[in-house]
Amino acid sequence: MSTTxxxxxxxxxxxxxxxEIARDPNVFVMGEDIGKYGGIFGATGGLLAAHGKERIVxxxxxxxxxxxxxxxxxxxxxxxxxxxxxxxxxGVCMDMIYxxxxxxxxxxxxxxxxxxxxxxxxxxxxxxxAQHSQCLYGTFAHMPGLKVVVPSNAYDAxxxxxxxxxxxxxxxxxxxxxxxxxxxxxxxxxxxxxVPEAAYTLPFGQxxxxxxxxxxxxxxxxxxxxxxxxxxxxxxxxxIDAEVLDLRTLVPLDRxxxxxxxxxxxxxxxxxxxxxxxxxxxxxxxxxxxxxDTVALKAPVRRLAVPDVPIPYSRPLExxxxxxxxxxxxxxxxxxxxxQPARAAQ
Amino acid sequence: xxxxxxxxxxxxxxxIEIREYEETMAKVYLEGKLPPAxxxxxxxxxxxxxxxxxxxxxxxxxxxxxxxxxxLRNEDTVVGTHRPHHFAIAKGVPLKPMTAEMFGKDxxxxxxxxxxxxxxxxTHKFSCSGxxxxxxxxxxxxxxxAKKRGKDWVAVAFFGDGAANQGSFHESLNLAALWRLPVxxxxxxxxxAISVEKSESTSVPWNASRASAYGMPGVLVQNNDALEVxxxxxxxxxxxxxxxxPTLLEVKTDRYLGHFQGDPETYRxxxxxxxxxxxxxxxxxxxxxxxxxxxxxxxxxxxRERVSARVAEAYEYGRASPYPKPEDALLHVFN
Numbered sequence: 111m112s113t114t115x116x117x118x119x120x121x122x123x124x125x126x127x128x129x130e131i132a133r134d135p136n137v138f139v140m141g142e143d144i145g146k147y148g149g150i151f152g153a154t155g156g157l158l159a160a161h162g163k164e165r166i167v168x169x170x171x172x173x174x175x176x177x178x179x180x181x182x183x184x185x186x187x188x189x190x191x192x193x194x195x196x197x198x199x200x201g202v203c204m205d206m207i208y209x210x211x212x213x214x215x216x217x218x219x220x221x222x223x224x225x226x227x228x229x230x231x232x233x234x235x236x237x238x239x240a241q242h243s244q245c246l247y248g249t250f251a252h253m254p255g256l257k258v259v260v261p262s263n264a265y266d267a268x269x270x271x272x273x274x275x276x277x278x279x280x281x282x283x284x285x286x287x288x289x290x291x292x293x294x295x296x297x298x299x300x301x302x303x304x305v306p307e308a309a310y311t312l313p314f315g316q317x318x319x320x321x322x323x324x325x326x327x328x329x330x331x332x333x334x335x336x337x338x339x340x341x342x343x344x345x346x347x348x349x350i351d352a353e354v355l356d357l358r359t360l361v362p363l364d365r366x367x368x369x370x371x372x373x374x375x376x377x378x379x380x381x382x383x384x385x386x387x388x389x390x391x392x393x394x395x396x397x398x399x400x401x402x403d404t405v406a407l408k409a410p411v412r413r414l415a416v417p418d419v420p421i422p423y424s425r426p427l428e429x430x431x432x433x434x435x436x437x438x439x440x441x442x443x444x445x446x447x448x449x450q451p452a453r454a455a456q
Numbered sequence: 457x458x459x460x461x462x463x464x465x466x467x468x469x470x471x472i473e474i475r476e477y478e479e480t481m482a483k484v485y486l487e488g489k490l491p492p493a494x495x496x497x498x499x500x501x502x503x504x505x506x507x508x509x510x511x512x513x514x515x516x517x518x519x520x521x522x523x524x525x526x527x528l529r530n531e532d533t534v535v536g537t538h539r540p541h542h543f544a545i546a547k548g549v550p551l552k553p554m555t556a557e558m559f560g561k562d563x564x565x566x567x568x569x570x571x572x573x574x575x576x577x578x579t580h581k582f583s584c585s586g587x588x589x590x591x592x593x594x595x596x597x598x599x600x601x602a603k604k605r606g607k608d609w610v611a612v613a614f615f616g617d618g619a620a621n622q623g624s625f626h627e628s629l630n631l632a633a634l635w636r637l638p639v640x641x642x643x644x645x646x647x648x649a650i651s652v653e654k655s656e657s658t659s660v661p662w663n664a665s666r667a668s669a670y671g672m673p674g675v676l677v678q679n680n681d682a683l684e685v686x687x688x689x690x691x692x693x694x695x696x697x698x699x700x701x702p703t704l705l706e707v708k709t710d711r712y713l714g715h716f717q718g719d720p721e722t723y724r725x726x727x728x729x730x731x732x733x734x735x736x737x738x739x740x741x742x743x744x745x746x747x748x749x750x751x752x753x754x755x756x757x758x759x760r761e762r763v764s765a766r767v768a769e770a771y772e773y774g775r776a777s778p779y780p781k782p783e784d785a786l787l788h789v790f791n
Contacts, residue, residue: 138604164604170634175627178593179600182611185583186533186601205624209587210594218576219567220788222583254789279790 112308118291120152122264122305123229123283126271127154127191129309131161134189137275140167140176141193150195151231151290173203177228181211184224189275191227197246197284200230211280212255223278227271232260233286233333233383234432236295240420243428245332248382248389250282251360257281257314258360262289262335264303266358269312276311286333286383298336315362319371323353326377326442329368329394331357334381334433341438350446360390365397369405372398376408377445381433386415409448412441457690459683461750463526467682468745470525471518471738473763474542477551478515478713480767481541481558485511485717500718506775507558509571512539516680516712519737520644521546523677523685523707524612527693533598533611535591536584537644538573543614547582549575551770561777568780569788588649589622591615592641596628599637599696610638610696617706618649620663629670629704638696640689641704646711651723667704677707680737683744710735 117125131137139154145168148155158166169176173194180190194200200207207228214222234243251258257279261267267285274281289301320335321342328338335356342352355371357364372378378398380391391413398405414433422428459467488494488505495501502508514521517539525534525546536543544554549565557564558572565575573586581598585591595613602609619625620643632639643663647654660666667674673695675688685707692703710732714721745751751759 170627170630172627172631174624175593175596175631178590178624178628179597179631182533182535182594182597182599183601183604184597185578185594186598188597188601188604190597205587205590206593210585210590214574214576214583215791216788217566217570217574218578218583218788219565219569220791221566221578222576223791257790 112306114304114306116302117264117305118152118302119261119264119267119285120155120290120292122268123153123271123285124155124157125305126268126309127275128157128160130272130275131157131165133309136187136189137191138165138167138188139191139193140169140180142169142171142195144168144193149193151285151287152292153193153229153285153290173199174206177203178206178210180226180228181206181214181224184226185214185222189225191229191275194228194230196242197230197232198241198244200246208253212253215279216255224280225278226280227274227283228280229283229285231287232284233288234421234428235288235333237423237425237428239423243421245284245384247284247360248384251390255280256361259283259314259358260332260360261285261358262332262356263301264291264305266312266318268305269310270314270358272309273311273314277314284332288333289336298333300336300339314359315364317358317364317367318356319353319367320356321352321354323351323375325351325375326379326445327353327355327368327371327375328379328381328438328442329355329357329371330381331360332383334383337433337435338381338438341435341442344435344439345442348443350442352442368394368397369401372407373405376406378407379412379414379438379441379445381438382413382415383432384415385418386413387418389415391415409445412445414438414441457687459526459686461748463686464683464741464745465750467522467526467686468738468741468751469759469763470522470546471682471741472760473767474518474521474545475515475738476763476767477541477545478513480771481507481511482513482713482717484771489718502718508560511572511717512715513713513717514539514542514711516710516732517644517646518542519680519682519685520614520642520707520709523682524640524642524689524705526686527689528610528612530580531607531609533581533595533609534614535595535598535612536582536614537591537616537619538584538586538588539616540573540575540584543584544575544577544582548580549577549582551766552773555770555774556777559774559777560779561774562780562784563773563777567784567788589615589619589624592624592628595639596632596637599632599639600635602638608638608697610640610693612640612642614642614644616649617643617645617647617654617658617663620666621657629667629672629702632702633670633672636699636701638699639702640692640696641702642689643704643706645706645708648711648715648723650715662706664704664706672702672704674704675706677705680707680709680735682737682741
C-alpha cells in the first residue's frame with residue numbers, strides 16, 4: 111500500500127511532474143518563472159532543486175518561441191511540459207497552439223506524435239480583471255486536436271497530470287488558481303486532499319460523481335465543483351438531494367456519465383466559470399437535448415456561467431458575474447419548483 | 457569549404473528534379489481550373505481539378521534548398537514554408553507519397569489530410585507549415601532535443617523575407633542564441649511578400665544584419681547560386697554541429713512563378729521574370745560542372761532522363777492512387 115499524505119493541488123501537480131522526470135529522460139519543463147520561482151502558481155515548486163537546469167528550463171517571455179520549441183522537441187520524441195502562465199496570454203502564441211500543436215497530428219495522417227503538456231492557470235475570484243481571470247477551457251475544447259484536462263483537487267490533479275505526460279498527444283492541463291492551495295490566495299480547502307506518494311494515473315474521459323443525489327444533477331468542473339458541493343450541503347438542509355458531477359476532462363468528455371446522472375435525477379443545472387454562450391454549458395445542455403428520447407426531464411435545463419461580459423475588476427462586479435454558491439442554491443430551488451416542460455407547454 | 461564533385465553533381469541533379477517537379481505541377485495544377493470546364497463567368501476555379509487549393513511553387517529558388525541540404529544527414533531536421541517542395545525534395549522526402557498528398561490521396565504523406573503546404577515526413581525529418589514565420593520555433597525545438605540528447609544533429613528553419621517581420625522570427629533568434637541551439641535560420645529573400653516588396657516592408661536592406669541584434673553570425677549570399685549557398689551553409693552547419701550555436705543565413709533568390717499559381721502578378725515590373733530567368737542557376741552550375749570535367753552531354757542527358765522518369769512516375773502514382781474513404785476524415789485527430 112502506498113503511503114498518502116495531504117497535499118495542495120499545486121504540490122500534487124509538481125509531484126506528478128517530478129516523478130515523471132525521474133522516470134523518463136525525455137520529460138522536461140519549460141516556461142516563464144518555472145525554475146527558481148517554482149511557477150507563479152506553484153506547479154513546478156521544488157523541481158529545479160530536485161532535477162537541475164537541464165530538465166527545468168526558465169524561458170524568455172517568448173511564448174511563441176518556447177511553445178513552438180516544445181512542438182519541435184516533441185516531434186523528435188521528447189516529452190516537454192510547457193507552462194503558459196495565464197490562459198489569458200494564449201493570444202500571443204495561439205498560432206503555435208492551435209495551428210500547429212493541435213493540427214499537425216491530423217494533417218500528417220497520424221504520422222506525427224506530439225506528446226506535449228501545455229499547462230496554464232485559469233479562473234478569477236481574486237480581482238485580477240479581464241486579462242488575468244478567464245477560464246477559456248471551452249475555447250480550447252471547441253477546437254479539435256487538444257485534450258483538455260481541468261482538475262478540481264489534488265488527488266485528481268496528480269493522476270491526471272501523470273496521465274497527461276504519458277499521453278502521446280497534446281494535452282492542455284488547466285489549473286484554477288483558487289484551488290491550488292497557494293499561501294497567498296484564498297482557496298477552497300476541499301481541493302487539498304490525501305494524495306498517494308507513488309505515481310498513479312487517472313484515465314481521461316471519466317467524470318466523477320463527487321456527491322450522489324436523486325433530485326437534481328449539478329454538472330460542473332474545476333473550482334466550481336467546490337461551490338457546488340457547498341451549495342449541495344445547503345440544499346440538503348432544505349431537503350433537496352443534489353448530485354454533483356465533476357467532469358474532470360472536457361476532451362474527452364464523459365457524455366455517458368452526464369446522461370446517466372440526468373436520467374436518474376431528471377433535472378440538470380450546469381455550473382461553469384467560463385463564458386455562457388457557445389461554450390461548455392451549452393454543450394452539456396445540447397447533449398441532454400439530443401438524448402431526450404431516453405432522458406425524461408422534470409424541468410427545463412438551467413445554466414450558470416459568466417454572462418458574456420469580460421471579467422470585471424471591482425469586487426461586487428466580479429462576484430456578480432462569476433457563479434457563486436447562493437446562485438447555485440437559488441437556481442436549484444427554482445428548478446425544483448419548475449413545472450415539467452410538457453405541462454409548461456400546455 | 458567548396459563542394460566535392462559528388463556534392464556538386466548531387467546539387468545539380470536535385471535542382472533539375474525540383475525544377476521539373478515544379479514545372480510539371482504548374483501544368484497539372486491548371487487541369488480542371490480553366491474555362492470552359494468551370495462555372496460560367498469565372499476565369500479560374502481554385503477548387504477545381506485533380507490538385508485543388510492553393511499552390512505555391514519554388515521554381516528559381518532551388519539553390520537555397522540544395523545548397524543547405526547538401527550538408528545535412530537524415531538525422532538533421534528541416535522545417536519548411538508554405539512553398540515547401542524544393543526543401544522537401546532536397547531533404548530526401550520521396551516524391552511519390554509527397555505527390556499523392558497533393559492529389560489528396562490515401563497514399564499521401566498525410567493520407568490526404570494536409571495537402572501541399574502541410575507535408576510531414578518523420579522518416580526523413582521534414583515538416584512545413586502554411587503559416588508565415590512558423591518554421592522557426594519548431595526548428596528551435598528540434599535543435600533543443602538534439603542538444604539535450606548529446607547528438608551533433610542540426611535543425612534548419614527555412615522562411616521567406618516576409619517572415620522576418622514576424623514576432624516568431626525575433627523570439628526564435630533570441631532563444632536559439634541564448635541557448636546556443638544547433639540551428640540554421642535560412643531566409644529566402646525572393647524580394648516579395650506576396651505582392652509587397654521587401655523595400656516597403658522591412659526596415660533594413662538585408663535581414664542578415666538583424667543577426668547582430670541577437671549575437672549570432674549573419675551571412676548574406678548575394679547570388680542565387682548553389683555553390684555560394686553551399687559554402688555559406690557549410691560554415692553555419694559545422695558551427696552548429698560543434699555546439700557553437702545558431703547562424704542566420706540570408707540568400708537573395710528569385711521566384712520565377714507567381715506567389716501562388718493563378719497569381720496575376722500585376723505587381724511585377726514588365727520583363728522582370730525574363731530578366732531573372734537569364735540568371736538561371738541550373739545552367740550556370742551545369743556549365744561549371746562541364747568546365748571542371750564533371751559533366752558532358754551524355755551524362756547530362758542521362759541525368760535528365762533519370763530525373764524525368766522519377767518525376768513522371770511520382771505524378772502517375774499520385775494521379776492513380778485511391779482517395780481516402782470520406783469517413784476517414786474522422787481519423788487522426790489524436791494518436
